[in-house]
Amino acid sequence: MSNVIETTGVVVGAGPDQPNPVHMKGFGAGDSSTLLISLATAAVLISTWWVVAKLGLVPRLFLPTPQEVVTQIGAVYRDGYAGASLGEHVSASLFRIGTAAAIAIAAGIPIGLLMGLNRWAKGIFDTPIEFYWPLPPLAYLPLMIIWLGIGETSKVTLLVLAMFAPICLSAQAGVRSLPIERVNAARSLGARPWQLLVSIVLPSALPEILTGIRIALGVGWGTLVAAELIASNRGIGYMIMSASQFLATDVVFVGIGIIAACAFAFSAAVRLLEATLVPWKGKS
Template sequence: MSESKKIIKNKVAFLDRKIPRYASVLGITVLLLLWETICRMNLVPPLFLPAPTAILSDGWDLMASGELMNHITASLTRIVGGYAIGATVGIIIGLILGFSRWADAIFTPVVYSIYPIPKIALLPLIILWLGIGEMPKVAIIALGVFFPVLINTFSGVKSVDQTLIKAAVTFGSSHFNVIRKVILPGALPTIFAGLKLAAGTALLLLVSAEMIAAQYGIGAMVLHYGNLMITTKLMFGVMILSLLGLLFNRGLHWLENKLIPWK
């Protein structure tokens, strides 16, 4: 084997080399160690940046008292309900707009005109419509999830190869079978991109809604301890939000691998 072929083979082997599992937590571990070191050296006042150990200590107190579980339960109920409603309706309407030329021509301009409106700005109006309670918070999350899922579903349907659709219709497939067996599988990668994008939007709207109009929830907890200037518990709430976002992302990634194994 020539020297050039050996070099190429070594480069290909390097590119194909598997990344060890611990690499995914290496960056976080280094960041936490650096953070703890800075705090131990008193380079930053604890009020502005408490040490991770102090945050975990106060977080344990919140868990032991049961307060944290009340906040987490309230937040999970809102975000799961709002996300499920917004994603389901977004996928259904996105499929309809992508499949029907009449629906596309009539309703797509409406969707794109409403989409840029900051959804949290509509919360006072939604509270006026639905009253004070859980429904406005679930509704604002559903609204925020609806648009990115709808737009990505619509784009995914439009990107499906038209030759496959025409072939299915030519062989006598009904509209329902064309959607179920041709359009939906072809659009799934783009749909999941929208679902992942919507997960971040849902978390953002959850915190915003809880800070404005809630007694319980992670957002309400963060605001409460921020007003009291108890930075450790505030930061623990932020860490819980980060963990929720990570769990949502990993859950969607797992579901994507199950539903789209060819990807």
């Protein structure tokens, strides 16, 4: 005999034989926010840094306290460093990384898509990319200086080369991961080649492309600092190098913090773009 519950004129059976919904257990990190965990981790790291520096476990010359670094940020902001203001150093680095990223994205995505779609393009571009991609950028930095001089052109070219390969290869991987059933379905509906490219290939490859851009930006920031160590009088890397020569460790920490903040901002922008353009990623 089943129980009957009457609520506002609606009779609902709540019998013992009624199936209960089963909630499947998730797998992996899931979509839950990790903000509190990240903030707690940052607090622990800063506290550990403060304790180690305050107790003198590491000489203050090599490890300043967080307070000293914060004080130095204000001093560099007011007075500048190494013959330039903080804004000039940051703007010089942002100009180089921004220009190089725009060029690498504009060239890397079309070439990567073409490599994934055409075997002739893959055969032509794959060899030079695979040849120079494993090389550290510092290995061909002297060549850039010899060929292009010590101005901005050599630095931007070096950054473009460092960022081009991951973007191009990620675009190619995105095309190769495209299910052929999706292409055949579009063809059966009369899609033309350019419609396939715009409506099927590019959206399907977009998650891989955005991941490649994030990787390229990380590589670009590391390469930028190395490029600014040589033949430069502006930039965050130059400021760090100049401070290290005078053992101004607090200024070195300031430069590292600025680079980390800029790189985090770039990565967050790509994540936001990813959430907007490919909200289905990881949910299939």
